[in-house]
Amino acid sequence: MSIISKKNNSFVLVKNIDSADETQKIKVKVLVLWKTYKSSGNTHEMGSKIHAQVEENLMKKHLTVLKEGEAVSINTFQLKDYLGEFRTNPYPYKITFFRTTKVKAADDFLEYYPEKYFSNFEEILSGKLDKNILVDVIGQIVNIGPMEQIKTKGKDNSKLDNILRDTM
Structure with a gap:
């Protein structure tokens, strides 16, 4: 066989x-x-x-x-x-x-691809994006809040709030 x-x-x-x-x-x-x-x-x-x-x-x-x-x-x-x-x-x-x-x-891969996938402010502020999927955004930082210690899933983590301005 x-x-x-x-x-x-x-x-x-x-x-x-x-x-x-x-x-x-x-x-x-x-x-x-x-x-x-x-x-x-x-x-x-x-x-x-x-x-x-x-x-x-x-x-x-x-x-x-x-x-x-x-x-x-x-x-x-x-x-x-x-x-x-x-x-x-x-x-x-x-x-x-x-x-x-x-x-x-892979040498024969197409080269026309954006390096990052950015979400625009309108999409984010509309509330229609899935909140469980991370997004990249470009904006001007106008305020940084204090560093906070929070518990998530039983672990200590640091949280930093930022306020961004749409540069467009």
Whole structure:
């Protein structure tokens, strides 16, 4: 008996990722990398944003390729539910890397993409935006309140209120 395996060489758009298929490949542009208790990155493809999370023990393996502004291809990853407060985008899943996840530079990625996705003041003030999704905004800081210590989800956190003016 022989086993025939189908090798899929085509890439999937972020919006078309099947959460049950761990053999898909995507091309994305890394917009933001930050390190928390787990290393994370925000990736972008064809008008869709998705959050990616790399466990600390796997970060060394991918650190040479995962750089802000660089396009990469990623395969052998898993999608996990991305719910709760303060998500970086509205997509209901985030990418998590396996030990076998492969990340390579992608030279043939389109270059016309904004570096950040800003929300305008009218959208924010209208109250129509999802309050659980973080947004980027540009404005002039006109007032900074005092630093406050608050408890969120049982943990101590610092809170700083700012007042921004629309520069447009």
